[in-house]
Amino acid sequence: MTIVKKLLAASAAALALIAGSSFATTDEAIAERIKPYGTVCLAGEECANAVAAAPAGDAAAAGAGRSGEAVYGQYCTACHSTGLLNAPKTGDTAAWEEHLAAVGDMDALVQSAIAGKGAMPPKGTCGDCSDDEILAAIQHMSGL
Structure with missing residues (x-):
């Protein structure tokens, strides 16, 4: 070598x-x-009665809730920023006021979003959103 x-x-x-x-x-x-x-831990074992803590970064599981802006940014922006399929656009207060007048009040508008309206699926694809988070997202989009 x-x-x-x-x-x-x-x-x-x-x-x-x-x-x-x-x-x-x-x-x-x-x-x-x-x-x-x-x-x-298996059922019947001593550790099975322990309560699991939510991960520190999971605000929804911890009960803190998400802001309307956060919900909008993750779940609503695709349709409501462009008006896709006649969705009222973010910031178009007149269009939102028409929707509000059609259903009666803000609670009814929130319930229609929760149930799904037109082409929008229930909760606008945010299946884990609370009613308060849906309300916050509508308020963020509508300015009402």
């Missing part, structure tokens, strides 16, 4: 050793990276 090949082989071995050991710094760090995410 030539000297160049020996140097290349030694360099590759050293690089592999350094790369492999850089991730395994300590036993504690390794244990932290590979620890179980959770546990499984």
Whole structure:
């Protein structure tokens, strides 16, 4: 074997050793990276009565609710920003007032959005939205 090949082989071995050991710094760090995410509890076991906490980033599950702007941005903007299929456009107060007059009051307008209206599916595809979130989205879009 030539000297160049020996140097290349030694360099590759050293690089592999350094790369492999850089991730395994300590036993504690390794244990932290590979620890179980959770546990499984079966009915009848003591842990089955424990209450699971909602993830910190899940505001809807935690009960905080989403703003009208957030609901609009995620679920309503595709149709209401363009007027697709005769949806009243965001900011077109006159069109929203016509819809409001047709159903009577804001509660009835919210109920029609919850039930689905025309081409709009129930809750406008926001199946997990609360009634208050639907109201907030309508208020955001309509300015009423």
